[in-house]
Amino acid sequence: MKAGKNTDVRCACAEFLAASSRFYNVPDCGIRVLAARPLRVRENWTSELFGDYSPETMLIRVWMRTAVRKEITSFGTFLSTLCHEFCHHLDFQRFGFPDSWHTRGFYERAALLYHHARGTPQKRLFWLPASGGRWRIDWPRTNRGS
Ligand SMILES: [Zn+2]
Numbered sequence: 001m002k003a004g005k006n007t008d009v010r011c012a013c014a015e016f017l018a019a020s021s022r023f024y025n026v027p028d029c030g031i032r033v034l035a036a037r038p039l040r041v042r043e044n045w046t047s048e049l050f051g052d053y054s055p056e057t058m059l060i061r062v063w064m065r066t067a068v069r070k071e072i073t074s075f076g077t078f079l080s081t082l083c084h085e086f087c088h089h090l091d092f093q094r095f096g097f098p099d100s101w102h103t104r105g106f107y108e109r110a111a112l113l114y115h116h117a118r119g120t121p122q123k124r125l126f127w128l129p130a131s132g133g134r135w136r137i138d139w140p141r142t143n144r145g146s
Helices: 006-024 075-093 104-118 139-144
Strands: 030-036 039-041 046-048 051-054 059-065 127-129 135-137
Touching: 006 030, 006 059, 006 075, 051 075, 059 075, 075 104
Parallel strands: 030 059
Antiparallel strands: 039 046, 051 059, 127 135
C-alpha cells in the first residue's frame, strides 16, 4: 500500500476475499482497487466514498487514496472498508437478504471479521441512539471498552 501499487494491493485483497468466501461458503466476489476516493457532493456537505459493493455484479470497489490530498489511506481504514463491503456480499449470498442494510448486526459482523483478520482483540461496540430510530457507534466508549 505504501508503495502505492494498486495491482499488488488488488492481489492481496483478492486473496483475502477468496479465503473469506471459501470460509463462508459463498461465491467469489470481484475486487477493484482504485486511486483517489470520489467525493459525493450534497447541498450542505460532501463525503468521501471509501468503497462500494454491487449485488448484481458481485463486485467490490475500494479506494486507496483520500479524495482531496490524494494520500494513501491507513491500513486499518482500508481493511475495515474491505471487510464492510464483503459483509454486504454475505448479506446477499450467505443470508439471502433482499437488501443489505447498515444495521447494528451488520456492523457487529463487519467488526468481527476485521478483528479476526488483523488478529486484534474483539471490541464490544457501544451504541448511541440517533435521529429517526437509527443508531450510531459511540466511538469514545467503544475505544475505552466500557
Ligand atoms: Zn455499506
